[in-house]
Amino acid sequence: MSENWVAIQAIANRAMTGKTSEQGDPVRFAIDKATRLVRSVEKLSAVAGERVTRLDLAKVAALYAGVAHNLAGAGRGPDEEAFNDAAELAADQLKEQLSTVDLELIGRILRELRDRDTKLPEARVLADALALEEFGLIGLWNQCRQFHASGRTLEQLIKLWKAQHDYSYWESRLRDGFHYEASRRTARERLGHMRGVYERLQREHLGEDVGGDPMGRF
Numbered sequence: 001m002s003e004n005w006v007a008i009q010a011i012a013n014r015a016m017t018g019k020t021s022e023q024g025d026p027v028r029f030a031i032d033k034a035t036r037l038v039r040s041v042e043k044l045s046a047v048a049g050e051r052v053t054r055l056d057l058a059k060v061a062a063l064y065a066g067v068a069h070n071l072a073g074a075g076r077g078p079d080e081e082a083f084n085d086a087a088e089l090a091a092d093q094l095k096e097q098l099s100t101v102d103l104e105l106i107g108r109i110l111r112e113l114r115d116r117d118t119k120l121p122e123a124r125v126l127a128d129a130l131a132l133e134e135f136g137l138i139g140l141w142n143q144c145r146q147f148h149a150s151g152r153t154l155e156q157l158i159k160l161w162k163a164q165h166d167y168s169y170w171e172s173r174l175r176d177g178f179h180y181e182a183s184r185r186t187a188r189e190r191l192g193h194m195r196g197v198y199e200r201l202q203r204e205h206l207g208e209d210v211g212g213d214p215m216g217r218f
Helices: 002-015 026-047 055-072 080-093 100-112 121-132 136-149 154-166 169-176 181-192 194-206
Strands: none
Touching: 002 055, 002 080, 026 055, 026 121, 026 181, 055 080, 055 100, 055 121, 080 100, 100 121, 121 181, 136 154, 136 181, 136 194, 154 169, 154 194, 169 181, 181 194
8 A cells, every 4th residue: 555655645634624613724734633643653562462464554544533633623623523534535645556455454544543442552652642642741732722622711721720630631541541551651641741730731831930929739
């Protein structure tokens, strides 16, 4: 498939231009996300501990996971319907580049990645790549975009994070949100850096840094 990769990327990128939104530039956001997912899938496949036989098709599915995010619209993550629609788009748009068998597998990856019990390694690495998007500075960036798109405030963002911290949301995500220990370890490391970031964000939001006042604490 390597000889078709550039063409497939171009087709997937065009598929992300069909959804308009009040959010500043949803197309660039979707393409940026899809490109990042492809990189994560490549890296996770090397450390997953099981063979990802069709890494090439997992990468194509990652591109169309970006399409699914664009179909869902700004401020929302894709649901099952968006992934199903992305699978159908891939089957239609890539029929000149890939075989029917390959397109069927891409469809399976996109439809099964939300299934916790899937046995398909390609779906599992893509699911973990998507889950990693919630953690660390990337997670903060995605959350800020969603809050901005829905008209919510910085104070609401800080309060949400505090509630997630207080009620062990992230510990639950670490425990149940990943297929592979390598993914979980990466998420844990990203999460470990975030408490100080949110404390700093709260400090600046409250103006506690103005005039050299001591840092506020939760």
